[in-house]
Amino acid sequence: MDFDRDLSGRDVAPRRFFRPLPLVALLLLLLLLAAGGLGGWFWSYAVGPGPAGEETLVYIPPGSSFRAIERELAAAGVLRPDRRFAWLAQAGGWRGRLLAGEYAVAAGASPRELLALLASGRTHRRAVTIPEGANIYQVAALLARQQLVDEQDFLAYVGSPAAVERLGLDRPVAPSSPPHPAPPSLEGWLFPETYLFTRGQSRAEIAGAMVSQARRVLGELLAELGNDSGLNELEIMTLASIVEKETGRAEERALIAGVFFNRLERRMRLQTDPTVIYGLQSFDRRLTREDLRTPTPYNTYVIFGLPPGPIANPGRAAIAAVLRPETTNYLYFVSRNDGSHQFSTNLRDHNRAVNRYQRR
Numbered sequence: 001m002d003f004d005r006d007l008s009g010r011d012v013a014p015r016r017f018f019r020p021l022p023l024v025a026l027l028l029l030l031l032l033l034a035a036g037g038l039g040g041w042f043w044s045y046a047v048g049p050g051p052a053g054e055e056t057l058v059y060i061p062p063g064s065s066f067r068a069i070e071r072e073l074a075a076a077g078v079l080r081p082d083r084r085f086a087w088l089a090q091a092g093g094w095r096g097r098l099l100a101g102e103y104a105v106a107a108g109a110s111p112r113e114l115l116a117l118l119a120s121g122r123t124h125r126r127a128v129t130i131p132e133g134a135n136i137y138q139v140a141a142l143l144a145r146q147q148l149v150d151e152q153d154f155l156a157y158v159g160s161p162a163a164v165e166r167l168g169l170d171r172p173v174a175p176s177s178p179p180h181p182a183p184p185s186l187e188g189w190l191f192p193e194t195y196l197f198t199r200g201q202s203r204a205e206i207a208g209a210m211v212s213q214a215r216r217v218l219g220e221l222l223a224e225l226g227n228d229s230g231l232n233e234l235e236i237m238t239l240a241s242i243v244e245k246e247t248g249r250a251e252e253r254a255l256i257a258g259v260f261f262n263r264l265e266r267r268m269r270l271q272t273d274p275t276v277i278y279g280l281q282s283f284d285r286r287l288t289r290e291d292l293r294t295p296t297p298y299n300t301y302v303i304f305g306l307p308p309g310p311i312a313n314p315g316r317a318a319i320a321a322v323l324r325p326e327t328t329n330y331l332y333f334v335s336r337n338d339g340s341h342q343f344s345t346n347l348r349d350h351n352r353a354v355n356r357y358q359r360r
Contacts, residue, residue, distance in 0.1 A: 045084045049108040052078040056107075057124055059147075059199050062100040069098055073114060078105045085111050094119050102126075102199040125196040130210065132192040132315035133244045135278065139190050139210075139313065148197050148206060157203045158186040166204070167211050170234035188237040188310025189214045210313075217316050225323040229261070238306050240314035240322045245274035249339055253321035259330045259343070268331070270300040278311035334358060 058076040060069055066089065073079035089095040094115040101123035105114065126146050130139055136158050144151035157163050164184040186207055191214035197206055218233060231239065243257050263270055273287055279296030292299070298307040332350035333341040336357050344350040 045082065046088050046112045047110050050078055050105075050110055050114065051080055052105055052107050052109060054107045056105045057102055058105055059102045060098070060100045060118065062200055064100060066095055066098065069118070076105070078109060079111065079114060082111075088112065089115055099123075100200055123198040123200070125198050127194055127196055129194045130190060130192045130313065132318070133241075133248075133312045134190075134192065135283075135312045136185065136187050136190060137281070137283075143197075143206065146197075147199055148201065149203050154203050154207075158190070158207055159183065163204070163207065167208065169211070170232060185309060186211060188234075188241050188313055190313045191217060192313055192315045214313075218319060221316065221320050221323055225320060227323055229322065229325075231322070234309065235306055236319065236322050237314060238308075238310045240318040241310035241312040242270070242272055242274060243321050244314040244318040245312050246272060246333075247339075247341065250317060252341060253318055254324065254326040255328065255330065255343060256333060256341070257321040257325035258328050259333055261325050262329070262331050264305065266331070267304065269302075269304055270306070272300050275300045275307050275311055279307075 056076055056078050058073060058078060060072055064072065066086070070079065070081075070085060074081050079085065086095070088111055089098075092112070092115060098115070098118040099121045101121065103117055103122070104124040105117065109117070126148065128143060128146055128148065130142065134142070136155065140149065140151045140154045140158070143149045143154060161184045163186055167186070167189070169186070169189060190207065190210040193210075193213055195206075195209060197209075214237075218236070227236070229236070239257065239260060242260065243253050246256050247253060260270055260272075275298045276287055276291055276294075276296075277283060279298030280291060280294065282291075292301045295302050297303070298311060300307060328343070329345045330343040332344040332347065332353075334344075334350065334353045334357055335341055342353040342357060344353055
């Protein structure tokens, strides 16, 4: 064996540069290495890219449990099933804070980003455009196609006395002549505009937003134009809905509103086809002579005066036309079949126009 020598020349035992670690220290080191490996395994999952190849809409129903949320995410293809997801939610304090709603999950969103998104409540908003002149049945169908409401459930709500009372609206009035009055409805108050709604919003919230907008617009127009018509708010919206359905031409709205006011002043029936169609709830066929004689609360060939409520949801221009109608002597108008109308002051000229434009 070779020995090292000290400064005096004596042999000494060789030096050991690495002494064996005590057992406890060795165990601690192993635990640290294991923990580091486990931590890396866990963290790589938490921040690693998810499976979504493109932005994906995911809907979390109200009242969903954590396990149900996890299943929804996996079914939508934005999360790979893994027990680490629950551990991550628990460790990050997200487990009890995930919110229902529809979310736009970015392509490749990590599990950590998923949990943060669902805890933020930054739900995806769907743009819904209500066209001018759409009625409650069409609005309900449009909202249902966007998966925002159940169609029949929404119709039940907007056609209920409770909704009318809750929103502080006038109840429909009885026609000045038979038949019976119509039930209360939000018809006329679901204002035509583009709205941003989220899945999971209640039918009351969705309808309430439209009604609030209608009341705001009506208030602005009343302040701007005044109201010399003698009509209350419901009657204004009722006549505006008829004007809306009779013409799509901006330059004709005030003229047609003037015709209807002239007929009302003379105690003449309004005799407008859109009211008959609404009363029959038959929107996809031509009217017959029998239809014009069928009594409904909305058939203005049968009743005098305005129908009990709106037949559609009028836009700003139609409401403005009722508040400021054009003053003329016209009592009649007939379609020229090109979107415009021929106006007449007497029945003889009107019949000539009907023969010219409608009986060719």
